[in-house]
Amino acid sequence: MKQSILIFLIGFTISYGGYAQEEKIHHDVPSSPAFSILDFEPTSVLRPTSPSELTTNILTSFDENGKLNPNIGLEFAPYWLKSKPELTLEQFNDPDTWQTIQQTFRLSFANVQDTAIDQSLMGVGFRFQLIQGKLPQSATDAIQLIQSRSKLASVILGIRALAQTFINKQSAIDKIVLEARSQDCSDAAIAELYTIAEDVDPSYAKDTTNTRSEIQAFAASIYDQYLALNINDELIDQTREKAGLIIELGGASSFQTKQPGQDGGIRKLGFWATASEKINEQNQFVFSARYMKANVDSVESNFDVGLSFVKDVENISLSFEAVARWYEVQFKDVNAGGQFIDRIEDDFTYRLSVNANYKLSKSIFVNASFGRNYANGVTQQSGFFSILGVNYNLFRPTTITDIK
Structure with missing residues (x-):
């Protein structure tokens, strides 16, 4: 040709x-x-x-x-x-x-x-x-983060349903972290959880007691922000x-x-x-x-x-x-x-x-x-x-x- x-x-x-x-x-x-x-x-x-x-x-x-x-x-x-x-x-x-x-x-x-x-x-x-x-390891870490986010979202919903069993917001967060670690969630995902909790209520760790409705609203806000957390293009490409x-x-x-x-x-x-x-x-x-x-x-x-x-x-x-x-x-x-x-x-x-x-x-x-x-x-x-x-x-x- x-x-x-x-x-x-x-x-x-x-x-x-x-x-x-x-x-x-x-x-x-x-x-x-x-x-x-x-x-x-x-x-x-x-x-x-x-x-x-x-x-x-x-x-x-x-x-x-x-x-x-x-x-x-x-x-x-x-x-x-x-x-x-x-x-x-x-x-x-x-x-x-x-x-x-x-x-x-x-x-x-x-x-x-x-x-x-x-x-x-x-x-x-x-x-x-x-x-x-x-x-590569960077991609493996990215996948683990994606999986951990999904698990954590389910845990947060469960904690919200059991809000009456916690005395304050801090105890609810402690329970979420405990459940997350038992499901092998990554440290990066747990760190994100703490950051979101601080954004939702910067003084949540100082409260000695909270009502059931306050804990439910706290968990709901964390869940909404967690779902809204976008996986950036770099993470997807990895x-x-x-x-x-x-x-x-x-x-x-x-x-x-x-x-x-x-x-x-x-x-x-x-x-x-x-x-x-x-x-x-x-x-x-x-x-x-x-x-x-x-x-x-x-x-x-x-x-x-x-x-x-x-x-x-x-x-x-x-x-x-x-x-x-x-x-x-x-x-x-x-x-x-x-x-x-x-x-x-x-x-x-x-x-x-x-x-x-x-x-x-x-x-x-x-x-x-x-x-x-x-x-x-x-x-x-x-x-x-x-x-x-x-x-x-x-x-x-x-x-x-x-x-x-």
């Missing part, structure tokens, strides 16, 4: 539905197995990402003749298209292998305009994770990010629609494995290996090995990518005697690229990629490529507080 020197990319990521939707760890230019198999990829090293219920990518590009071509992609996780009220927080955050595959399995579809043959190509792909990584080793497998196939004078059918198949090691919140390494084979005018096969380093600095995410390709191309040719022969060329080529993603807001990201592309001397010519674009998340993910 001919690739333009400059591609303007506009990606709209649409995520909708109920619980358990996740954001990507990094602000990537839209990419999926279905787009990758069509050679329409901002990055060759696909990063393992958190699954969303539905992601729609609309990529518009200009070909070498200045013609505007619409390219549309769709990726979704079937498991999350239906709510999972039976799924516990422990199963969600620390799933076994089968549960990991179910939660991360995604299907993708894409349509790209091939200007070389003036025809649309379709891609279908899938991917899933075998190892999902582990939550529960979505996994650290350590992530292993993802995938595959894809591209198709050509049948046209007058042209044969349709499968054009290309590909399979790959990706391993990601997130060292900390700022640094991540991604290793990828893939095999692809195409049968169009010539028979092509290639094996790629790639490495990407991702660096996050405040609102900017930078990635540096290098991919080595060993290829073989079999094509029709004519020898010195004028006879038609099948010629085979096998060699090595590579791709180098830099990708930058800048976060303008929670929903808008500006993306830029540039570098040197692959070449095999027959169907691909090496050259500089650049991609500019905007990624817009139309809907924000819902909170995770619906998990039991």
